[in-house]
Amino acid sequence: MTVIIHAAVAYLVLLLAVRLIGRRMASMMAPFDIVVLFLFGGALMSAVLGNDHSMVAAISVVFTIGLMHIGVSALKRRSPRFGRVVDGTPVIIYERGEWHQDRMRDLRMLESDVMAAVRQNGLMRLEQVRYAIVERDGKVSIIPEGDD
Template structure:
């Protein structure tokens, strides 16, 4: 019964923390935000099924991680360099209609990925793409010619 109670308390603590820290949809999250969610979830799992089942320790750990997240988010807002290190930066894979082969190779993208993003905005031919950018959250933005 204690495990179930810890799981319920952990669920509401995680829900409350995520609600306070960020209001973005999951598809728009950066890697920084996914790490935060997984870390907090891991803390709650450990407090639920681990040897130390202290709700106080779990709550303190989640609060510390939340404060770390806020401090790093503040640093990102003050320094674009910190933001680029933590979240990455957008990468242009098609520039003025030309494929950037080196960048495509480094990102591990396939032609089909860009074609799928293009179809999402109504572009049926790859030749009609002027720019394609892989955003920080992994979404591919396509701009028609």
């Protein structure tokens, strides 16, 4: 039973840690970001399993984490406020020629990340961009000038 409780707590701790790290999507993660996430998971696994290295404990952990994920998803559907806490909200970081440096700092985003998204949208210059928005999943959406 303690394995199940530890797994549930570990899920919540990892969820909180991922929210604190920021919202870089997997394709934008630097190797350092990926290493940190793996280390978090590895560190918590030994705390979750403790000395119980049985197959039953491992299966219990997997099912507990799966059920926690389903429960959080259900809560997000029922409560938009909870969804904003867990997933965040879109954030405008560039608006009509002005960078919002404070927001970028909070999100740990660099101008070069935004410029990569600009180029991926077929634009070449920042002057062609009306808005750059960091979505909940960390993706940078670009709204070009002239789009209404």
